[in-house]
Amino acid sequence: MDKMLECPHCASADLEVMGIEYVDRPAPAVHCKERGAFDPPSHADNPKHAVYAWNQRMGRMSLVK
Numbered sequence: 001m002d003k004m005l006e007c008p009h010c011a012s013a014d015l016e017v018m019g020i021e022y023v024d025r026p027a028p029a030v031h032c033k034e035r036g037a038f039d040p041p042s043h044a045d046n047p048k049h050a051v052y053a054w055n056q057r058m059g060r061m062s063l064v065k
Helices: 047-055
Strands: 015-022 025-032
Touching (some): 025 047
């Protein structure tokens, strides 16, 4: 799995991928343990998609592998 960038809110590296309730099903999302921030949940069941979404920043572009 790709390395997760630090939290864009507090710069913490204390992160985890966890399942959160999204509409009517669990979905993977990156969670910052320091501030409690979540990225938007992934529409795919693969945690790599959640990490990809978390790592997107303004002005930063990467390819999905």
